[in-house]
Amino acid sequence: MRTTIKDVARAAGVSPSTVSLILNEKPVSISHDTREKVLRAVKELRYRPNQLAVGLVTKTTNTIGLILPDSNNPFFAALSNQIEMRLRHENLNVIIGNTGGDPKITREYLRIFSDRRVDGIVLAQLDFEDAEETVKCQELLKDIDIPVVYVDRVTDDGNHVTVAVDQTQIGYLATKHLLELGHRRIGCASGPITLNVNVQRYAGYRKAFAEYGIPVDTELLFCDTLSIECGNRALPCLLGQNVTAIFAFNDMIAYGVYKECRSYNLSIPRDLSVVGVDDIAFSDIIDPPLTTVAQPICEIAEHAVDGMLQLLQNPKGKKPISQLTPILKVRGSTARIR
Numbered sequence: 001m002r003t004t005i006k007d008v009a010r011a012a013g014v015s016p017s018t019v020s021l022i023l024n025e026k027p028v029s030i031s032h033d034t035r036e037k038v039l040r041a042v043k044e045l046r047y048r049p050n051q052l053a054v055g056l057v058t059k060t061t062n063t064i065g066l067i068l069p070d071s072n073n074p075f076f077a078a079l080s081n082q083i084e085m086r087l088r089h090e091n092l093n094v095i096i097g098n099t100g101g102d103p104k105i106t107r108e109y110l111r112i113f114s115d116r117r118v119d120g121i122v123l124a125q126l127d128f129e130d131a132e133e134t135v136k137c138q139e140l141l142k143d144i145d146i147p148v149v150y151v152d153r154v155t156d157d158g159n160h161v162t163v164a165v166d167q168t169q170i171g172y173l174a175t176k177h178l179l180e181l182g183h184r185r186i187g188c189a190s191g192p193i194t195l196n197v198n199v200q201r202y203a204g205y206r207k208a209f210a211e212y213g214i215p216v217d218t219e220l221l222f223c224d225t226l227s228i229e230c231g232n233r234a235l236p237c238l239l240g241q242n243v244t245a246i247f248a249f250n251d252m253i254a255y256g257v258y259k260e261c262r263s264y265n266l267s268i269p270r271d272l273s274v275v276g277v278d279d280i281a282f283s284d285i286i287d288p289p290l291t292t293v294a295q296p297i298c299e300i301a302e303h304a305v306d307g308m309l310q311l312l313q314n315p316k317g318k319k320p321i322s323q324l325t326p327i328l329k330v331r332g333s334t335a336r337i338r
Contacts, residue, residue: 003047011041063093064308065113067106069125069153071098073226073252074280075295076124079152082301083122090309092119101125103133107140120147120308127153129194147311151304152295153197161307162321163300167197170293171204173328174247174275177291179212182337183245183273187238189257190249191226198223201249201277217241231256239264244272244337251276251283254290254333269335279329288332299324 009016014034021028022038041047064087068076084094095118097109106125113121126141128134141148141160148160178186188205190198202221209216222237224230231253238246248254254276258268266272268288276283279294303322310317 003045005047007045008038008041008047011045012037014038061093061117061119062091063095063116063118065109065116065118065121066094066096067109067113067121067123067125068096068098069101070226071096073250074282075250075278075297076152078280079124079297079300082297083151083304086301086305087308090305099125101128103128103130103137106137110137110140110144114144114146118146119312120149122149122151122304122308124151125153126150127196129192131194147308147315149304149307149311151300153195161304161311161319163303163307163324164322165295165300165324165326167200168204168207170277170295170326171201171247172207173204173293173326174201174277175205175208176211177328177330177334178245178247178273178275179208179214181245181273181334184214185217185220185241185243185245187220187222187234187241187243187246188249189230189234189238189246189253190221190223191230191253193221193223198226198249205247226250226252228252228256228259231258232260235260235264245334246272246274248274248276251278251280251290251292254292255282255286258286258290268333270338273334273337275334277326279327284331291331291334292329294327294329296324296327 005016005019009019012019018030018034019038022030022035066080066083068080070076071080080096087094095113099105099109110121126134126137150160150162154162154164175186188202190202192198193202206216220238220241220243222234224233226249231248235257246257248257254274257274261268261272268274274290276290276292279292283290283292307320
C-alpha cells in the first residue's frame with residue numbers, strides 16, 4: 001500500500017501539517033532536529049506526494065497535453081521531442097496523444113486531457129478535410145476552457161496562441177528553385193487539397209509560376225495523402241504528364257517518389273528533380289540528399305512553449321500569432337534541366 005503523509009507523520013512523531021510544511025519548504029519556524037526526523041522518515045518510507053491530491057489543492061497538475069496528428073512522421077516526432085524537452089526544462093510534464101489525423105480521436109483526447117486536469121494543451125492539428133469536423137473541435141475547445149497553443153496545422157482562430165510557418169512561402173521557395181533551374185513541367189504531389197496546409201503550399205506554387213508569367217496546368221496536381229504511398233502513386237501519373245520535376249508537399253512523399261523511381265529506372269536528378277518539405281533527419285542521408293524546404297522545428301517548439309507559459313501566467317492575456325519563416329536547403333536531388 002502506498003505510504004501516506006500520515007504514515008510519515010506517525011514515524012517522525014509530528015503532525016501531518018508539520019510534514020506538509022517541511023516538504024513544501026514553507027517559511028515557518030521548525031527546529032532543525034524536527035526537519036531531519038521528517039526527511040529521514042520520508043526517505044525510509046519512500047514517501048511520494050499524491051499529485052492528484054496536490055493538484056486539487058493547488059488547482060494545477062504541472063502537466064501539458066500534446067496532441068499530434070501522426071507520431072510516425074519523423075517531423076512530428078522531432079517536433080514533439082523539442083516541445084517535451086523545453087516543457088520539462090520548465091518543470092512541466094507531458095502527456096502525448098496521437099490521433100492519426102482523425103478529428104473524432106482529436107476530440108476524444110481533448111476530453112481525456114480535460115478530465116485529467118492538464119494545465120494546458122499543445123495542439124498540432126486543428127484543420128481537417130471536413131470543415132464541419134474542424135468546427136466541432138473548435139466548439140469543444142471553447143467548452144473545456146483550457147489554455148491551448150496551436151502549432152503546424154492550424155486554422156484561423158483568435159482565441160488561442162498560434163505558432164505557424166508561412167506555408168505559402170514554402171510552396172513558393174520550392175517552385176521558384178525549380179523554375180530557376182529551367183523546369184517548366186513541375187508536378188505537385190500533395191496531401192488532401194482541402195487541408196489549409198496544402199492549399200497554402202499550392203498557392204505558393206501558383207505564385208512562383210505567376211512571377212514567371214507561366215500559366216499553371218492543374219493536371220500537374222496529384223492529391224492523395226501526406227505519406228510515402230502518395231509519392232508511389234503520384235510518380236506514374238505525373239510522368240504521364242511529362243513532368244521534369246516534382247514538388248512533394250512533404251519529405252515522406254518525396255521518399256515515395258525516390259522509391260518508385262527505381263521501378264522506372266529513373267535517376268534523380270538526371271531524369272527527374274525532386275523537392276520536399278520539412279527537412280527531416282533522413283533527407284540529408286538518402287542518395288542523393290534531398291533538396292527540401294525546412295520548417296524551423298526548434299523555433300516552433302520555443303514559441304509554442306513560450307506561448308504556453310504566457311497563457312498559464314495570464315489566461316486572459318493577449319493571444320499572439322507567431323509566423324515563422326521556412327528555409328530552402330538545396331542538395332543533390334535538383335539539377336538544371338537537361
